[in-house]
């Protein structure tokens with residue numbers, strides 16, 4: 100509250116939901132300003148709460164993806180995976196989910212049934228139940244099919260303390276697999292584009308892989324899933340929060356050839372494109388190989404790679420050694436790139 | 442899954458969100474069918490989870506109220522109160538909330554700020570923080586201003602076990618105060634009606650009053666807040682779930698004169714009108730006076746009253762001795778009565 104009051108003369112635009120700088124500013128200027136408290140101020144994918152005897156983690160995400168059904172998933176499985184992943188990013192073992200539905204009048208029951216079935220299947224596959232729900236209906240034209248907000252509760256194993264403040268120069272930056280699949284799958288479906296091979300969303304639950312990683316290396320410094328805003332937003336948020344820099348190696352960052360081609364065609368940088376089944380892990384350099392081996396043991400981490408290191412100086416600056424040997428700044432987008440991507 | 446598959450040829454209509462029979466059927470036929478698990482099957486305002494060392498409670502509600510600002514509150518304070526109350530109905534001490542916002546493009550920042558400020562104030566007054574949040578934006582015409590989904594986590598004190606299965610014939614049914622204020626306040630504002638005195642929503646947090654009630658009588662059988670669908674839906678749900686009946690005394694049920702007059706004019710039964718700061722408590726008859734005294738000690742329970750008893754037979758039937766001495770069945774509405782009331 101030491102900063103001057105924000106300018107509130109404008110209106111919300113699509114960029115406020117894009118996962119870039121505009122959203123971060125809206126959250127800071129309005130939500131954090133009024134709701135400030137030590138828990139919220141953790142600012143992580145899930146919040147740790149001291150529940151007396153041990154720590155729990157809690158997280159929430161509204162899902163407004165369009166289209167509702169896409170190659171590799173639908174809003175139901177996405178909502179389950181997204182919330183499981185945010186819990187996993189706190190090193191937590193997911194215990195239960197909640198699911199609140201906002202349904203537009205006229206939405207076909209058969210589609211709602213398909214979405215609920217997909218949620219149920221994702222929950223059973225993950226071994227985590229939906230413990231409670233809610234159902235609201237809004238008039239035609241006041242919603243868009245269905246929005247699903249999932250929250251998640253997890254238990255944080257003793258000794259695990261994951262968070263951006265633990266970033267230190269010299270640490271290794273790992274990525275669990277190729278980037279950009281989810282965003283490109285949604286965009287292709289939405290715009291009716293075809294790229295030879297069908298590009299599928301990477302939507303997947305990462306909590307089992309993370310449980311193995313945490314069991315082997317409890318001292319992992321940071322985990323984060325690069326969703327809206329892509330890898331560039333995730334790494335910029337982290338380095339900003341921690342006051343450190345990062346140096347990446349472009350050639351080490353996996354991108355599927357078909358995704359790279361689609362990005363080229365659409366004028367997108369895969370670093371800015373959303374993922375729903377990937378994680379970034381920052382760890383001590385001596386733990387990197389161990390963690391890569393654990394990840395590669397899981398389907399979700401088969402293509403895990405060391406992509407760079409934390410550096411001193413230039414806090415908040417993520418740089419990258421390019422494929423042709425130069426260096427460039429990896430900025431995060433200010434506006435929105437792909438609206439309604441999750 | 443022993444019942445035949447439901448008919449899925451139709452579409453969602455406004456009645457599916459009204460808190461009556463149509464909503465209960467939709468939840469059973471689609472959501473519970475696919476998501477079934479022992480936690481969800483508790484079917485209560487908040488779900489108890491055994492977290493190893495003690496029980497936690499978890500709940501969620503999407504808020505789609507229209508208008509966003511109304512006499513006695515706004516969507517922000519309502520979202521906080523509603524979720525605190527659902528936790529309290531499990532006898533839980535609220536620990537933290539989550540808040541996910543779905544905002545329509547073009548929504549004024551000043552209104553968003555006002556809503557966030559109101560949430561912050563409701564949280565501070567309640568002593569419960571928002572621990573984590575989410576911000577999504579949808580295109581103009583794909584939402585309606587702002588929808589807020591809040592989830593809540595609480596700790597259930599040892600020995601407290603509140604739930605419909607604990608209903609027994611002979612128990613007393615208590616109500617914490619006059620009914621219908623919230624629904625009539627919203628309807629008046631929405632339709633620009635004036636009734637002399639302004640009717641204000643009863644939106645309020647009940648967790649402090651409940652904490653005192655539970656401390657004095659840990660053996661309370663059931664607590665429930667009569668929100669959508671009103672007192673009639675709440676009591677019918679309870680008696681249905683427990684296979685018991687109920688006999689109420691109409692003269693004992695408090696209704697403000699201005700609310701009664703408005704209901705008369707609008708052709709509504711106050712028993713069917715939503716409340717956001719009231720609770721129903723079912724307890725052993727010998728505890729009734731003690732609990733009424735505890736409630737009357739709080740502003741939120743000043744007008745608490747004994748309104749009836751649990752009876753044998755006619756499971757699922759709620760009857761009422763009317764003011765003129767007859768008896769009638771208190772049915773719950775099948776369709777929606779007041780859409781977008783919370």
Ligand SMILES: Nc1ncnc2c1ncn2[C@@H]1O[C@H](COP(=O)(O)OP(=O)(O)OP(=O)(O)O)[C@@H](O)[C@H]1O
Nearest residue numbers: 126130131142143144160326327542573574575576
């Ligand atoms: N409306 C809000 N009120 C309070 N805090 C918020 C709000 N929106 C976001 N936050 C906080 O901002 C941080 C970033 O949220 P964000 O939604 O970008 O993370 P995420 O859920 O990991 O990403 P995504 O939503 O793309 O999956 C989190 O700590 C979150 O709690």
Ligand SMILES: Nc1ncnc2c1ncn2[C@@H]1O[C@H](COP(=O)(O)OP(=O)(O)OP(=O)(O)O)[C@@H](O)[C@H]1O
Nearest residue numbers: 200231232233234468472473484485486502668669
């Ligand atoms: N979409 C859903 N999926 C699974 N369970 C649901 C869903 N909607 C509601 N339920 C369950 O049905 C029960 C009744 O929910 P309901 O929303 O009516 O209760 P409430 O939150 O106390 O009331 P209100 O929403 O009016 O405040 C709860 O146990 C809830 O968990």
Ligand SMILES: [Mg+2]
Nearest residue numbers: 144185324326
């Ligand atoms: Mg995340």
Ligand SMILES: [Mg+2]
Nearest residue numbers: 160181185326
């Ligand atoms: Mg998320």
Ligand SMILES: [Mg+2]
Nearest residue numbers: 233234501502
């Ligand atoms: Mg509800």
Ligand SMILES: [Mg+2]
Nearest residue numbers: 486527666668
């Ligand atoms: Mg309730």
Ligand SMILES: [Mg+2]
Nearest residue numbers: 502523527668
């Ligand atoms: Mg509720």
Ligand SMILES: [Mg+2]
Nearest residue numbers: 159160575576
């Ligand atoms: Mg989020």
